[in-house]
Structure formats: structure tokens, C-alpha cells
Amino acid sequence: MKLHVDWTACDGRGVCTELLEEVLVEDDWGFPVARDGQRSPTVPPPLEAAARQAVDRCPMLALKLRSR
Template sequence: MTTPEPAARLHIDWTRCDGRGLCAELLPGALSRDDWGYPLAAAGRVRASADQSTVPLAGTELGAALDAVKLCPTLALRLVRPHPSSGPQ
């Protein structure tokens, strides 16, 4: 079984984040929060050995992800879309 390519990835810049948690509220399926309120990839979103600051998103989550990026008061979020030529060959 192969995992479908994500529609986009949400990059979290933890050096900018102050742990308000709005992004986790907007994307409950993609993000959880640690004990201090900082966003983390939700369980099962990324492998334990993978970059935990870049969370894959499904197409249905793009609207909420855009809202999270726009509403983040510290500009700690960035939406990264796949390059058009990165699709299946």
C-alpha cells in the first residue's frame, strides 16, 4: 500500500512560535500540542525519524491550513506546495 502524495506541507518554525495553539485548533487532524502549547504533527502524520516540523496535509485540510498561516500572530507557519513537476512519472 502506498501513501498518497500530500496536497501540501505545513512547515512550523518553532523559533518564531510562542505556543498560542490557534493552528492546532484549526487543524486538529494534522496538529496536536505539547505540554506548553507548541504545535506538533499529530500522531501518525510523520514517521518518528522524519522532520517533525513539516506536516503533510490532505487536500481537504488546505483551507484550514491557509487560515492558520494567515492568522498566526508570529508568522511561524508556512504552506509548502509540491512542485508541479514532482508528480508521478
Template sequence: MTARLRVDWPSCRARGLCHELLPELVDLDEWGYPVVGGEVTPDLLADARAAVRMCPRLALRLVAARPV
């Protein structure tokens, strides 16, 4: 499965926990909101799932990537 992270912007409150848990894919913008870059690789899938579960606002989700 190829996956990507999606942010539910109305729910996100810029706490930055996703960046702490998955700095390989999540950066923070100047206001602290997540900037997700790239697909979730198989070696990062477990960490991505943990970030989704631990988001305090449930604003992060894992979705199947669209084929190019």
C-alpha cells in the same frame, strides 16, 4: 499540490491557535508547541491556509511536500 505545514520554531510562542483551527493535523506538545503530523490533504488545504494566515507570530507556513 501536495503540501505540508512547517513551523518556524524561533518565531513560535505556543499560543495554540493553529491547533484550534486545524486539529486534524496539529497537536500540541506538553508545553503547548505545535506537533504537525501528516500531509495536508486537498480537503484540508483551505483550513491549512487559514491557519497560516491567522498565526499571530507568522510561524506557520505551507510548503510543497517532497515526493517519496
């Protein structure tokens, strides 16, 4: 699965970077950065549940999981 960030919605509240710290880190301003450097970072299968929770908990609904 890939994690898509809608940057027009993201407010850098930092929930996803806590729930998915294996995939995301925070930049200088609190916005998520993909550790793998991809535009839509890859979510390995063991982290899919955490990714789903991040999508669900994002206060701005800025995250989407997609299969490719």
C-alpha cells in the same frame, strides 16, 4: 501540501492546533505537534483551506505552506 513550522518564531499560542486539529495537537507546553510525526506534516487537500487560515491567523507568522 506540507506545513512548515518556524520554531524560532512559534510561541505556542495554540491558534493552529484549533484550526488544524486533524493535523496538529498540542504538546505539554502548548506548542504544535504533527500527528503524522513528520518534521513538516502533510496537509491533505480537504484541509488546505483550514491550513491557509492557520497560516494567516498565526500571531507569530510562524507557519508556511509549501508544495513539497
